[in-house]
Amino acid sequence: MTDQQLTVGQAGEDAVLAAVREVIDPFNAQRPGLALGPGDDAAALTLGSGQAVITTDTMSEGQDFRRQWWLDPESLGAAEFEPAEEWPQDVGTKAAAQNLSDINAMGAVPTALVVSLTLPPQTTVAWVANFYRGVLRACEAPGAGRCVVAGGDFGAGEAISVTITALGEPAAGGQLLRRDRAEPGDVLAVCGQLGRAAAGLALLERPGEASVSSDELRHWQDHAAIIRECLQAQQQPQPPLNAGPAALAAGASAGLDLSDGLLRDAGRLAAASRVQIRCDDAALAAEAQPLKPVAGILGLGPAAGSEWVLSGGEDYSLLATFPADAPLPDGFRALGTVEPVPADGQPGVLVAAEPSGTGWDSLRQIL
Numbered sequence: 001m002t003d004q005q006l007t008v009g010q011a012g013e014d015a016v017l018a019a020v021r022e023v024i025d026p027f028n029a030q031r032p033g034l035a036l037g038p039g040d041d042a043a044a045l046t047l048g049s050g051q052a053v054i055t056t057d058t059m060s061e062g063q064d065f066r067r068q069w070w071l072d073p074e075s076l077g078a079a080e081f082e083p084a085e086e087w088p089q090d091v092g093t094k095a096a097a098q099n100l101s102d103i104n105a106m107g108a109v110p111t112a113l114v115v116s117l118t119l120p121p122q123t124t125v126a127w128v129a130n131f132y133r134g135v136l137r138a139c140e141a142p143g144a145g146r147c148v149v150a151g152g153d154f155g156a157g158e159a160i161s162v163t164i165t166a167l168g169e170p171a172a173g174g175q176l177l178r179r180d181r182a183e184p185g186d187v188l189a190v191c192g193q194l195g196r197a198a199a200g201l202a203l204l205e206r207p208g209e210a211s212v213s214s215d216e217l218r219h220w221q222d223h224a225a226i227i228r229e230c231l232q233a234q235q236q237p238q239p240p241l242n243a244g245p246a247a248l249a250a251g252a253s254a255g256l257d258l259s260d261g262l263l264r265d266a267g268r269l270a271a272a273s274r275v276q277i278r279c280d281d282a283a284l285a286a287e288a289q290p291l292k293p294v295a296g297i298l299g300l301g302p303a304a305g306s307e308w309v310l311s312g313g314e315d316y317s318l319l320a321t322f323p324a325d326a327p328l329p330d331g332f333r334a335l336g337t338v339e340p341v342p343a344d345g346q347p348g349v350l351v352a353a354e355p356s357g358t359g360w361d362s363l364r365q366i367l
């Protein structure tokens with residue numbers, strides 16, 4: 001057994017892979033579908049249908065998470081200040097979840113993940129093993145019961161970076177939930193949270209604070225439930241992985257997952273489908289209402305809740321459009337309607353509130 005306290009720089013690739021295999025092999029063995037698992041030049045999967053659905057997403061330290069988020073400031077300065085398990089597990093869960101969410105958003109079922117990790121040499125073997133435990137935790141979610149970890153790659157670098165590629169296949173029926181098929185007259189609906197991950201990000205990134213301490217959580221105990229929900233949405237998201245196939249089964253015309261903010265992503269659906277989306281302002285206000293205490297704690301006005309709902313990213317909820325006569329599947333809430341583009345207009349999203357943010361852009365630099 002590889003010494004878990006060694007750094008990856010000391011242990012080397014073969015020993016790190018051996019430690020990872022101890023975590024993933026027993027998990028993979030319980031799931032059918034992996035004809036040849038990690039260990040050869042490539043893996044082989046047994047396909048149930050004629051189509052593979054494939055997506056990839058990268059998450060990097062400093063851009064998508066900070067290790068300080070998992071530090072209780074009380075423990076800063078202590079010799080062993082790194083939370084040994086939560087940090088790597090949460091990074092693994094989030095990296096897997098955002099890929100599983102994209103498979104779900106195609107109305108498909110995830111079958112395999114391929115995991116590429118760039119690691120600073122001082123990262124411990126224990127960190128890597130716990131990261132994979134987090135990846136597997138995401139695959140334990142309802143809807144991901146067939147997903148295995150088929151392989152990956154290790155590289156060294158200055159900051160931690162994770163790229164996961166997810167494979168899936170269309171759910172029963174063989175259709176895909178595309179973003180370019182919404183029709184005027186459809187209802188716009190969402191399954192999963194809105195604005196929680198952005199509120200969690202705002203809590204974690206409070207100016208001058210390294211993270212949210214257990215003391216603060218005690219101090220804010222009246223709002224502990226919503227605070228924990230927001231932190232969890234940001235640090236270990238749980239996308240509704242049955243929602244894509246359920247939406248298709250219910251007759252959904254189009255859909256995508258919300259990674260970059262409701263307005264931005266709904267705008268993508270509107271542009272792809274060449275329609276106008278009119279949001280129901282009362283429905284949006286109801287989504288923002290539970291976030292008001294979080295805005296209060298942060299010293300922000302009540303508009304912050306709406307801003308998180310409209311422009312906050314990383315909720316990994318499923319936004320879909322349904323014909324008006326189709327009953328919404330369990331967990332979906334109506335948010336608006338789909339209209340034709342006016343003769344003098346452009347595809348887009350209409351809301352009463354004018355948001356100040358424009359959603360998330362992975363490349364644009366804020367100068």
Ligand SMILES: Nc1ncnc2c1ncn2[C@@H]1O[C@H](COP(=O)(O)OP(=O)(O)OP(=O)(O)O)[C@@H](O)[C@H]1O
Pocket residue numbers: 057102257259260
């Ligand atoms: N570097 C790239 N090379 C080729 N295609 C790309 C590249 N980056 C993005 N794309 C394609 O552009 C489309 C949109 O990419 P994006 O990452 O924004 O996906 P999304 O589903 O809209 O967002 P998210 O991945 O955050 O859920 C996808 O079909 C993706 O495959």
Ligand SMILES: Cc1ncc(C[n+]2csc(CCOP(=O)(O)O)c2C)c(N)n1
Pocket residue numbers: 057062063064065066098201259260312313314360362
């Ligand atoms: C340190 C830090 N700064 C900012 C953010 C916010 N953030 C990062 S990626 C993303 C959208 C999805 O990205 P992609 O489209 O690349 O999948 C958002 C809203 C964060 N999580 N951590």
Ligand SMILES: [Mg+2]
Pocket residue numbers: 101102105256257258259
């Ligand atoms: Mg997506």
